[in-house]
Amino acid sequence: MFRPLFVLAAALALVFGCSAPRPSLTPRAPPGQRHQLTILYVADLHAQLRAHPELFWRDGKERVEVAGGFARVAAAIRRIRAERGGEVLVLDAGDTIQGSGAAALTEGAALVEPLNALGLDGAVPGNWEVVYGPAVLRQRARELKHPLVAANLRDAATGERLFAPYLVRQVGDVKVAVVGFTDPDVPRRQPPGYSQGLRYDGPEALPELVREAREREGAQVVLLMTHVGLAKAVGLAARVPGVDVHLSSDTHERTYVPIEQAGAWVVEAGAFGSFMGRVDLWLEDGKVVDRRWELIELTESRFPEDPEVARRVDAALAPHEEALSAPVGHTDVMLARYAVVENPLDNVLADAIRAAGGTEIGLSNGFRFGTPLLPGPVREGDLWNLLPITTPLKTGRVSGRQLRDFWEQELENVFAKEPEKRFGGWLPRPAGMTLRFRADAPKGRRLIALEVGGEPVVDERLYTVTACEREGDAPDMLCRIPGVQEPRVLDVDAHEAVRRFLAGTPRLTDALEGRVVGEDLPAVLRTQQVQP
Template sequence: MRSALCLSITVLLAGCGSAPASTDHPRAVEARSATVMFFSDAHAQLEEHPEVFREPDGRRISSRGGGYARLAEAARRIRGSVGGHALLVDGGDTFHGTGPAAWSRGEVVLAAQRALGVDVGIPGNWEVVHGPARMRELLGDVGYPVLAANVVDDASGEPLFPATLVRDVGGVRFGFVGVTDPDVPRRQPPAYSTGLRFLDATVIAPHVRALRERDGAEVVIAITHLGLARAIALAERVPGIDVVLSGDTHERVYEPIERGGTWIVEPGAFASFLGRLDVEIERPGVRPRLRWELVELRADRYRGDPHVAQLVADALAPHRERAGRVIGHSGVPLERYGVLETSADAVVTDALREATGTEIAMSNGFRFGHPIEPGPITEGDLWMWLPVSTPLRTGSVTGAQLRHFWESEIEHVFSRDADQLFGGWLPRISGMHARFRTDRARGERVVSLDVGGRPIEDERRYSLTACAREGDPEDTLCRIANVKSAVTHEIDVHEAVRRYLRAHDPVVLDGSRRVVADDLPPHVFSQYERR
């Protein structure tokens, strides 16, 4: 266990601390403590699965872990160790990410989610996948308060969710404020969020002040689904927050990031980790002492809660046959853990290009999906890679358009300005090689783009395959606008991959690199740390 990762320090917080309590109160001279547990981006990973953990020396350990039964056991253990003085927080992206979740429109998650004993949560960027009405229905049935200060009804301007929650635990008065991704209408297919408006994350500023001044919160915690870099920027811009609980980018933050006395942490994904934040207040008016630990839910450490395991089994039973149907095999491990490129997405984009015969294929840099070990590939694996299936769309783009697109995407992923960050990882490609540098100025990062082994020519047109996102204009492919000769095909992304797996069984990869950053290591696991 990393002893350096379990820190206990005094945090200097701007504006921290409420008015001192009366000295005749029995708690006025006693230290008070409570624990906040935090998970995010579970992506409907209800069961244990292959997982990759990392040691401080960079060594990778592949094992099994995760799942709601282990998450429940870990939360129960922590609650017991602190006399029940604990809260459990969910950072969103809860109901999307697997085949059974998609087929049931999120229903398979509900029973296990309620059994975890979550105390407060927020919506993630994928909660809109089945439309605003279904999002409200699911989040209204979880059995705990859901916060989001920046989601409003577009017609009325009324908020969909409360912005804040105050809870007293172990004698500590917590104030929570929730905020989700303001870029949902652009990151997800626009049709998903029709009728909703997403405001800038800084709208939480007056709520933070109110939690301190009106509600007497001693510890103010922002629950965010913005991505780690933007959560850090929020901490820099909005004073008075003690801790920012960050979600969306699946970053595994073992040591808290500090900005101006505010801690920012993120707890990984796929129910494979549980963050633990211990809070102690020695006496009124004294700033809280904080300690953070990121708990890895490995199979050799947690057996799993049997009650939650049964709830999961019952929920998934109707979907076992479909999810377990073998559609191909892989001779190599397939992972989705990489900012630049991944082995899983090499298979997906090769499948898209082969299905249509274009020179290039592109797919979004999705983060969801645990590793797949060598052996059978199932229908469930396919839906885990691609929980939403859309028709394929082909068209013609110029070399200049490709260059502009890549400059834009590199800025979205590697910008030093958090306001320019958008989504998470780079697009995935087949038939093209991209080389760039992150340390160059915006618009000057691309070193080279090759198609078919030849440098692109700005005026030449190249055929491209991508997906047709619901709500996008007909001439838009993978966020490339003004595509010529666009055609939407009957074959969808899923069927393209199935056909590819049948034709290439077992799948093998040549190991060549399609995307290279000259100033970064070959494998970039973390968007924030870039290593």
């Protein structure tokens, strides 16, 4: 049984390590004859090849530091491999070849050489790995030096798996298996056209695959690496016995202290290359007897950049530098997206979408993409980081009843008490509309107030809305609202909407405006995690 985060201050302390001492970078093995296994993993790199400003929060304090970049990830891997005599398993938990302008303009090809330079041992395809279509996903998998693993991703026509369900590696004296599982909700989360021709299974086969890895393959350690989000990963851990550590990804959660569930640890390693997770396991007689976890912050002050990987990154980005560095506007304030309910950056995006459509309401999706924008120029590359897909905008007329139903479902997607019912990202971001809700209320009864233009929404009235056109959706679908009247696809996409908005808006604000308020939530909620 799960309890909502907002009544559990202890859960926040557990997830973010607010009161826990920080472990050392170099764990010392307990005395005695033991074999040590070290696992490193990154998650949700989102094609952030270069270092960038990152917002860190811990112990009630916030700070911004330069972090990440593939060259810094490589340097951290190299340092720890040297410390451990090479006996290290290095993994990537997905959403890797999408999320930047260079990735979008090359369908992920710009990532191949820098990724291969990291020396990964394996990876799980994330929910955004299909953004360029199944054929490109297969092509990128062939170009990578490390294998992709996914137990539940199949060709729809043949039923055959695209990738092996697990990999087995001998790391020093320890045989380890990594079972991969990607998000089965991809056909609904992403525009349906992206995954056409693919089939996604549920987790039913995972317990048998874990047993197979131990009994047939002789694995002494079994890792379950999933791309379904931390809350779902915690729920899944109780249903898949025999796993030593569950490496989670997708929701960009920063697990400073591991979550224990059914004897397994569940961890998630942040995003954008700003973090790397380290697990150390000690074994005696083939059994895990001790374990240690650290979420390593890959900041400029702690790690240099690997020169060879930096050269490969520069070469990959060189053809696109001029286009992506072109200025499109300016901000006098830092704009960051790291909040589940409302944030200043998405307020700007929703305003831009609404202005482009000339409607009463604008809706931006609850994406988690993008590192903070510091005061200064806004460039083309920033637009791609924040909106890595450029589907056209779409308008339509929607009843008040439809708006209520939409928001109740979106609130359920984010705050469902049962983890397996969580779906997608954070809440959509509105402009021209405000809502108040209770996250702990039952499904379908969370909304307290819903207003458009400062007036309560009337169920029978029709309201004009601008949102996204998703490839493969029905003509009368508007940003997951079905049955829209008078739908019309515009000749402008979200990037152009933001360009126009920045050109006509002299000053942006970083203030929260109370557009979406959870009455039983903190003012800024940075996690969807639910603690058992």
